[in-house]
Amino acid sequence: MAPLVYLCVRPQQGAAEAEYASFLSATRLGDDALERWDLVRDPLPEDAFERWRGFLVGGSPYNVTDPESTKTDAQRRLEQALARIATAAAAGRTAALFTCYGIGVATRTLGGEVTRGYPEDTGPTTVTLTEDGRADPVFGGLADTFTAVTAHKEGTQRMPEGAVLLAGNEACPVQAYRVGDRLYATQFHPEPTGRAFTERMAVYRDDGYFDARDYDAIAARVLAASFTEPPRVLQAFARSF
Numbered sequence: 001m002a003p004l005v006y007l008c009v010r011p012q013q014g015a016a017e018a019e020y021a022s023f024l025s026a027t028r029l030g031d032d033a034l035e036r037w038d039l040v041r042d043p044l045p046e047d048a049f050e051r052w053r054g055f056l057v058g059g060s061p062y063n064v065t066d067p068e069s070t071k072t073d074a075q076r077r078l079e080q081a082l083a084r085i086a087t088a089a090a091a092g093r094t095a096a097l098f099t100c101y102g103i104g105v106a107t108r109t110l111g112g113e114v115t116r117g118y119p120e121d122t123g124p125t126t127v128t129l130t131e132d133g134r135a136d137p138v139f140g141g142l143a144d145t146f147t148a149v150t151a152h153k154e155g156t157q158r159m160p161e162g163a164v165l166l167a168g169n170e171a172c173p174v175q176a177y178r179v180g181d182r183l184y185a186t187q188f189h190p191e192p193t194g195r196a197f198t199e200r201m202a203v204y205r206d207d208g209y210f211d212a213r214d215y216d217a218i219a220a221r222v223l224a225a226s227f228t229e230p231p232r233v234l235q236a237f238a239r240s241f
Contacts, residue, residue, distance in 0.1 A: 004029065004238060005052040007085075008038045009060040009078050009101060015203045016040075019058045022191040026231035027056075027238045034238075040074050044081035054095035054241040055085050056234070057102035059189060061207055064104035064114050065154045083109040089183035090160075095241035096183050097234070100152055103174075103185040110160030110179060118155025118172040120187075122201060122210040123218050124225040125150045127175045127188060133166035138184060138236040139176065146229035148175075148188035149197050149222060151209045155187060176233075184237060190230040194222045 006023045010016040020036050027034055035052065037044075045051060062075050071079075082098070086106040089096035098106045104114045127148045133139045156174035159165065167176040167186075176186045192200065198219040205212045 002051060002053040003033050003035050004054045004056060004241070005035045005037050005048075006056045006058060007082070008036065009040060009058055009062065009082070011040050011061070011074070012203055015200055016058070018196060018199060019191065022193070022196045023056055023058070023234065025193075026191040027234045029238055039078040039081055043077060044084065048085075049088060049094050052094075054237075055089075055097070056237075057082060057085075057096065057098045057105075058191075059100035059102070061204060062101055063154050064101070064108050065116055079105055082106070086110060086183065090179045092180055092182050094182065095237075097190075097237050098183075098185040099191070100150075100187065100189055103156060103177075103187050104154055106179075106183065106185045107156045107158075107160060110163070112156060112160040112163070113158040114154055115157040116154050117157060118174075119153045120150040120155075120171050122151035123149065123221050124227075125169060125171065125188065127167050127169050129167050130165050132164045133176065136164075136166055136178060137181075137240060138178075138233060139166045141236060142229045142232055147225050147227060148190070148230045149192060149194075149225075149227060150188050151201075151204075152187065153208070182241070184233075186233065188230060190233045192227075194225060194227060197222050 008016040082105040086109040163177040
């Protein structure tokens with residue numbers, strides 16, 4: 001059977017390597033079952049949908065709502081590639097799980113709306129499953145309410161037509177949704193441990209996600225939190241697809 005693939009959309013190679021390691025650990029897959037492809041530096045292969053049975057899209061300092069005039073060629077190219085994957089997954093031709101930045105690409109591609117109106121502070125947040133989330137084959141095994149980690153400047157204002165809301169919270173009402181039965185998207189990060197997330201915070205401490213002077217206090221909150229449930233999303237996705 002063809003493997004799954006983690007798609008890197010981070011320009012910072014060290015952060016991307018660490019994120020891939022987090023996805024490997026969280027999914028409990030070996031590197032032969034979860035390959036890696038760097039969309040920042042390499043175009044999506046022409047045979048991508050034959051080569052891989054499903055896609056896990058990581059986070060990024062990019063924003064879908066960035067003005068087109070400020071986007072780099074790499075960002076435009078990878079957004080076009082992610083749009084192809086979102087369209088194929090929504091049509092049931094592949095499986096995909098888009099996280100953080102990826103949910104914005106999927107939302108916009110499929111006719112939803114992304115806005116700067118739902119940012120969340122860096123650190124732990126409480127996420128609650130909807131009734132549909134509790135019945136979902138991927139999300140249904142999670143606790144009704146759980147702690148996840150977030151750091152984002154934009155969020156989903158309006159889901160794509162036909163999307164099923166799986167989880168939300170007050171700060172960002174769309175934390176997860178499904179389109180059809182093979183496309184999933186999360187605003188929260190399902191893959192990192194608290195330690196891995198604090199190391200990622202160090203990479204982006206001057207990128208406007210939080211006041212750099214607050215790093216130690218935020219890191220302490222992250223390290224004190226328990227993130228048992230989010231990795232189960234990845235494990236269930238890997239089992240299902």
